[in-house]
């Protein structure tokens with residue numbers, strides 16, 4: 001029997017293991033470093049609250065194959081929800097996504113400026129290929145809209161000005177294509193107007209994969225398992241060494257599906273890859289996120305599920321009200337806000353205590369009218385050092401060099417947000433897991449480049 005080791009139990013690894021274990025000739029060993037499964041998409045219980053890691057929704061663009069699988073696993077738990085977003089611009093909250101309705105509130109001159117910016121881009125051909133996110137987006141939506149939202153928000157996520165962010169992120173991350181999309185928003189024809197969400201919290205998605213795997217004879221799942229060394233040779237990868245508590249374990253890997261980060265993979269390969277390849281891989285870095293949860297002794301704050309804060313004076317990018325994703329997740333007399341603060345893992349912000357976080361954010365929540373200090377019952381946090389891959393101007397060359405070298409390892413399958421250093425959504429990671437498992441089980445490695453080419457077309461929704 002062929003043994004596949006899957007490293008990482010987030011959506012990508014779970015979906016891959018689940019599909020593979022359906023093939024009777026395959027045995028699967030899934031290794032997850034954390035205590036539980038689900039990765040960034042997991043949920044957790046805190047007291048009476050069922051919470052997500054920041055705002056997590058299943059976007060309507062989900063591939064039909066994945067949606068069908070999720071409906072089978074979740075049954076009637078998966079609900080369509082209306083999207084209710086607001087964005088803080090100046091001293092007020094406006095409808096999000098940004099369209100003419102939001103602009104109207106900013107006054108006629110702002111609306112005219114933005115409309116003119118969009119129109120000019122529509123009729124003026126752009127010369128040459130844009131080199132940065134800023135140039136690519138300004139060419140599409142014009143300077144006023146870029147300055148108002150897209151530039152400041154990208155800078156908060158990636159910690160770089162738009163002129164130093166790779167141009168391809170404008171294509172992959174921003175669904176606003178220009179004047180036509182702006183008008184579509186005005187007519188209420190916004191495809192992103194609805195999303196899917198499990199009644200019991202987003203974490204139900206990874207949880208149902210984990211439950212299914214637990215009863216599959218070909219699957220073995222190990223949590224708190226840290227991969228330490230991966231032996232390889234001319235015939236590919238051979239043996240995985242991992243630790244579980246004080247146990248040291250070796251596992252044969254006929255195939256390896258890797259969903260953890262590329263720099264981590266490079267550090268574990270034995271023998272070590274050539275020095276220039278290691279250097280290229282070390283260029284692939286991440287932004288971290290601190291998720292600060294604020295429990296309020298009131299039934300609810302408002303109707304919005306997410307409030308967006310592009311301005312740099314707010315240390316958080318978004319505030320979400322968990323209950324407005326599903327009322328079943330928080331008791332009726334309380335509500336929980338989650339603020340995502342994006343930073344570098346080496347920043348002081350990443351190391352702030354919960355008390356310090358509360359002191360930082362509660363006055364700002366008061367200022368914008370989302371909470372009063374007297375309503376706050378508790379502040380606590382969760383942190384991820386690797387949340388957002390950083391796409392600076394050099395990332396593509398570093399990534400191509402690294403992936404080019406790794407492509408010679410024919411029994412290695414790189415998938416997921418980290419395995420491919422791709423800014424993705426959950427449904428993309430599920431699809432990557434599915435495709436890797438099916439291609440591997442069919443013994444059709446030759447089709448893998450076509451799958452990778454499809455993954456490169458994914459567009460991220462917010």
Ligand SMILES: Cc1cc2nc3c(=O)[nH]c(=O)nc-3n(C[C@H](O)[C@H](O)[C@H](O)COP(=O)(O)OP(=O)(O)OC[C@H]3O[C@@H](n4cnc5c(N)ncnc54)[C@H](O)[C@@H]3O)c2cc1C
Pocket residue numbers: 007008009010011012013031032033034037038039040041053054055056057058059225226227259260261264289340387388415416417418424425426427429462
């Ligand atoms: C704040 C935030 C909000 C988001 N909101 C949305 C949203 O609304 N909708 C949406 O679709 N997507 C959203 N995303 C993106 C979504 O979370 C990811 O697309 C998805 O979780 C990626 O799945 P993955 O399996 O590729 O990676 P991950 O979920 O990161 O899973 C990787 C797993 O690998 C494990 N691992 C790492 N190293 C090792 C090791 N050495 N050994 C063993 N295991 C290891 C990790 O512990 C983790 O469990 C959001 C992301 C963030 C950060």
